[in-house]
Amino acid sequence: MQTAKEFAESNRDNLLRDLKRLVDINSIKAEPEEGAPYGPGVKAAEEEAFRIAKELGFEKTVDCDGRIGYAHSGSEDRFLGVIGHLDVVPVGDGWDSDPFDMYEKEGYVMGRGTGDDKGPLLAAMYACKYLFDNKIPLRYGIRVLLGCDEECGMSDLEYYIENYPEPVFAFTPDAGFPVGHGEKGIYHADLVSTPIKDGKILSISGGMASNVVPDRCTFTVDGRYADALRAAAEGRDGYAFSEEDGKVTVTASGKAAHAGYPWGSVNANLQAVSLLLDSGILEGEEKKAAEFVSGVMSDVDGGFLGIAAEDGRFERNSIIGGMISITEDGRLCLNVNSRYNTAIPAEQIEKNISDKAAEFGFEVRNVGNSGPFYLEPDSPAVKLMCDIFNSVTGRDDKPFVMSGGTYARMMHNAVSFGCEIPGEEGPEWVGTAHMKNEGQSIDILVKSVEIYAQTLMKLQEVDF
Numbered sequence: 207m208q209t210a211k212e213f214a215e216s217n218r219d220n221l222l223r224d225l226k227r228l229v230d231i232n233s234i235k236a237e238p239e240e241g242a243p244y245g246p247g248v249k250a251a252e253e254e255a256f257r258i259a260k261e262l263g264f265e266k267t268v269d270c271d272g273r274i275g276y277a278h279s280g281s282e283d284r285f286l287g288v289i290g291h292l293d294v295v296p297v298g299d300g301w302d303s304d305p306f307d308m309y310e311k312e313g314y315v316m317g318r319g320t321g322d323d324k325g326p327l328l329a330a331m332y333a334c335k336y337l338f339d340n341k342i343p344l345r346y347g348i349r350v351l352l353g354c355d356e357e358c359g360m361s362d363l364e365y366y367i368e369n370y371p372e373p374v375f376a377f378t379p380d381a382g383f384p385v386g387h388g389e390k391g392i393y394h395a396d397l398v399s400t401p402i403k404d405g406k407i408l409s410i411s412g413g414m415a416s417n418v419v420p421d422r423c424t425f426t427v428d429g430r431y432a433d434a435l436r437a438a439a440e441g442r443d444g445y446a447f448s449e450e451d452g453k454v455t456v457t458a459s460g461k462a463a464h465a466g467y468p469w470g471s472v473n474a475n476l477q478a479v480s481l482l483l484d485s486g487i488l489e490g491e492e493k494k495a496a497e498f499v500s501g502v503m504s505d506v507d508g509g510f511l512g513i514a515a516e517d518g519r520f521e522r523n524s525i526i527g528g529m530i531s532i533t534e535d536g537r538l539c540l541n542v543n544s545r546y547n548t549a550i551p552a553e554q555i556e557k558n559i560s561d562k563a564a565e566f567g568f569e570v571r572n573v574g575n576s577g578p579f580y581l582e583p584d585s586p587a588v589k590l591m592c593d594i595f596n597s598v599t600g601r602d603d604k605p606f607v608m609s610g611g612t613y614a615r616m617m618h619n620a621v622s623f624g625c626e627i628p629g630e631e632g633p634e635w636v637g638t639a640h641m642k643n644e645g646q647s648i649d650i651l652v653k654s655v656e657i658y659a660q661t662l663m664k665l666q667e668v669d670f
């Protein structure tokens with residue numbers, strides 16, 4: 207029998223040939239069309255993945271109303287799952303080549319989706335071929351889920367879980383090795399004040415995304431308050447003033463960070479609001495509203511909102527105010543994003559924040575809340591997967607928990623598993639996930655085939 211390593215290495219060129227078939231399809235989410243709820247590009251990628259799955263020897267492929275697809279072999283009663291995604295994020299500027307024309311360069315394949323997530327997903331599909339080719343008896347069936355909406359909210363997997371049976375255990379090749387055995391809960395919402403009459407803040411705008419501590423926030427007030435603001439800014443870095451048409455505009459700068467790791471960042475929204483407060487120009491309900499949002503942003507551990515906690519498994523809880531604005535009807539609006547551990551239940555997080563907001567006359571809108579998951583690091587599957595990764599790579603890595611969210615959090619028994627390797631990020635000209643010039647190490651892809659093949663084989667022996 208061929209070893210998994212021999213199989214992976216001898217299929218290197220086939221893997222790259224098929225990866226190009228997927229990467230060359232622009233599968234950025236787009237306007238829905240008939241049978242293609244995430245747009246025609248995503249649909250075309252799904253159809254190409256089905257063709258590849260058939261060529262690799264999967265018994266069947268099933269399209270779930272264009273939302274997600276799967277390739278399956280073996281028992282449909284009890285089966286293992288692998289879930290990756292075919293949708294990609296927009297390309298952005300600054301690419302050195304066509305993001306949808308994959309090519310090979312010095313050990314890397316370049317193109318949007320090579321690393322996130324078409325490459326890792328295809329590596330897992332090839333791993334299945336190893337089991338099929340070598341007639342490995344399947345105690346559990348194998349289902350590879352082809353996600354179509356991972357990057358914009360995971361409505362694809364939500365749809366699947368509502369309508370189809372879940373795997374007994376699953377992994378998602380959409381993060382890093384060795385094994386992500388836990389993910390913090392993610393809560394986000396808009397905290398919105400009552401309409402403020404005759405407020406001094408004419409406009410305020412900071413942040414582009416809920417999950418990033420912003421490094422820039424701009425507000426405008428009447429020009430007569432310029433002196434008070436300049437006085438408050440005296441001796442403090444990070445404020446730029448401009449005056450025009452009787453108005454003064456202040457741009458506050460900060461230091462950006464991901465919402466999961468806000469410690470050490472400087473929130474530009476907070477810089478802006480605290481300057482307004484310190485200048486003494488705010489009054490009444492506007493002042494009260496500013497004090498509330500300032501309080502929220504000042505305490506990234508969440509103490510102000512009553513959600514600070516540690517659980518000994520994850521890092522302590524965090525919360526940031528990623529976006530600030532004034533609504534059309536004159537309400538101050540702060541979008542918050544919290545990453546929380548298992549110390550406080552998900553419902554209690556929501557309640558504590560709502561209660562505190564209500565005290566200040568704020569209401570909570572547009573809540574999204576997805577609780578944490580945590581599998582014990584010494585559970586049989588996690589241990590087995592970590593051991594296989596370490597034996598293939600000669601490393602001694604330990605399973606990890608994270609603040610980011612993968613598909614794993616939505617399933618009852620799942621982890622993230624590859625295929626980035628810590629410390630092997632590659633040269634500077636290779637972009638990472640979501641960045642320009644996205645690239646993927648071919649060596650890591652080939653090793654991933656080997657790791658996934660061994661894993662899918664060994665998982666057959668674990669009792670789920």
Ligand SMILES: [Zn+2]
Binds near residue numbers: 291322323356380
């Ligand atoms: Zn991804």
